Amino acid sequence: MNFLFGNLTHFGALVFFALVISVTFAFLSKRGMAERAQYTLWAFLAFLLVAIGIGWLMYPFSQ
Amino acid sequence: MDETVIKEESAKGNQMMGIVAAVAGWIVPGLGHLLLRRWSKAAIYFLCVGSLALAGLAMRGGVFGASADDLFDRLGFFADLGAGIFYFLAHQLQAAGPDIAHATGDYGTRLFAAAGMLNFLTVLEAYDIGRGREPR
Numbered sequence: 690m691n692f693l694f695g696n697l698t699h700f701g702a703l704v705f706f707a708l709v710i711s712v713t714f715a716f717l718s719k720r721g722m723a724e725r726a727q728y729t730l731w732a733f734l735a736f737l738l739v740a741i742g743i744g745w746l747m748y749p750f751s752q
Numbered sequence: 753m754d755e756t757v758i759k760e761e762s763a764k765g766n767q768m769m770g771i772v773a774a775v776a777g778w779i780v781p782g783l784g785h786l787l788l789r790r791w792s793k794a795a796i797y798f799l800c801v802g803s804l805a806l807a808g809l810a811m812r813g814g815v816f817g818a819s820a821d822d823l824f825d826r827l828g829f830f831a832d833l834g835a836g837i838f839y840f841l842a843h844q845l846q847a848a849g850p851d852i853a854h855a856t857g858d859y860g861t862r863l864f865a866a867a868g869m870l871n872f873l874t875v876l877e878a879y880d881i882g883r884g885r886e887p888r
Contacts, residue, residue, distance in 0.1 A: 709803060709804050
């Protein structure tokens with residue numbers, strides 16, 4: 690596991706986290722594989738979009 | 753036997769099954785669902801919670817101990833405890849120990865806590881299924 694996650698960037702950790710959480714939430718809340726796949730994709734993209742959006746909003750304060 | 757008594761006995765049995773599934777699911781993520789014959793959910797929950805927890809440990813994230821002083825540490829302990837066997841084996845799995853001085857270690861701390869909280873959600877679902885209240 691160390692070679693996979695030892696040097697993970699912040700964005701890499703975010704993508705991994707978003708994927709795992711999306712899959713789990715899909716199995717918790719949806720029935721049927723098609724519905725779960727759709728929910729996973731939707732939640733994964735929403736995680737990324739919101740995180741990148743918040744990153745852009747916070748950027749001016751980092752200067 | 754009276755019908756009401758039968759219903760009560762049945763409900764008790766279901767409640768016991770719910771508790772057994774919840775405890776099993778807490779100790780080993782997905783085991784509660786495995787006992788309830790929800791094969792795909794058991795596999796997915798084990799993989800997801802396990803990979804999050806192992807990633808957190810591989811990134812040398814910190815694991816909160818029971819002797820937490822402040823509220824934040826106590827919340828962290830509660831979250832970490834949710835990971836079940838991964839929490840109890842954390843020190844064996846993370847031979848190099850935590851390194852939260854670096855950003856990667858800090859992300860690892862969050863990933864491990866997320867694994868614990870995620871497992872608590874699956875435990876609640878296992879309890880519900882065990883009681884005969886299959887989530888929609």
